[in-house]
Amino acid sequence: MKINYWFITMGIVWTIIFAGMSFYWAMGGMLGVKSLGGTIYxxxxxxxxxxxxxxxxxxxxxxxxxxxxxxxxxxxxxTIISETLYYVTKVVGILLFLYGLLNFITISLSVFGILDFNLDSYATFWRLIFWEPFWMIGGVFYFLAVKKY
Known part of the structure; x- marks a missing residue:
């Protein structure tokens, strides 16, 4: 297994920012919560x-x-540990990316009136411009953190 230090570093930074948002909101912070929309907001x-x-x-x-x-x-x-870490990291990257992509697609379909979501235009905008691409970028960082020889 070959590792990519740059993508590992970016993945760690991405993850800390992502977790930090949850901790901020758990402590009562409200900045950015409205952009999530729906039931969570x-x-x-x-x-x-x-x-x-x-x-x-x-x-x-x-x-x-x-x-x-x-x-x-x-x-x-x-090598079983390295192989397991390789596949787990790849799968996590794929799942993060797919989660963002599928949300992006379904929210886009709601913009065109094909699906109906309980998201106002503010949340829809931020979900399409920031949140879903943020998930996808994280997935790319994880996926590219490792590769086979």
Whole structure:
């Protein structure tokens, strides 16, 4: 397995920013929440304890990506570990990218009236311009962090 330090670094930075947003929102910050739209925005206006707990948990779950990327920097003696890390990193990259892409497609379809979502125009704009591409960029960072010899 060959690692790409630049994409690992960018993936770590992306992941920390991504997790940091969750921690900020879990502490009550509201900057950027309206851009998410829908139920998440509505729940954030008057959050109950379980919602805040879930937001904290998502932040910690996101940080697992940093651990995954840092594990790529270790020279493992057992090739099974390196191979597993390779495939897990590739799959995570693909899933992050597909999540953003599929959301981008479905939100775009709602713009054209083909699908109906509970997103106002503000959230729709930010989801298409920032959030969904942000997911896809993260997927690219993870996917390109490793390659076969």
């Amino acid at each position: 509505e729940m954030s206006l008057n959050p109950d304890h379980s919602f805040i707990t879930i937001v904290w948990l998502t932040g910690f779950i996101k940080l697992l990506g940093v651990i995954l990327l840092l594990m790529l920097l270790i020279h493992w003696k057992k």
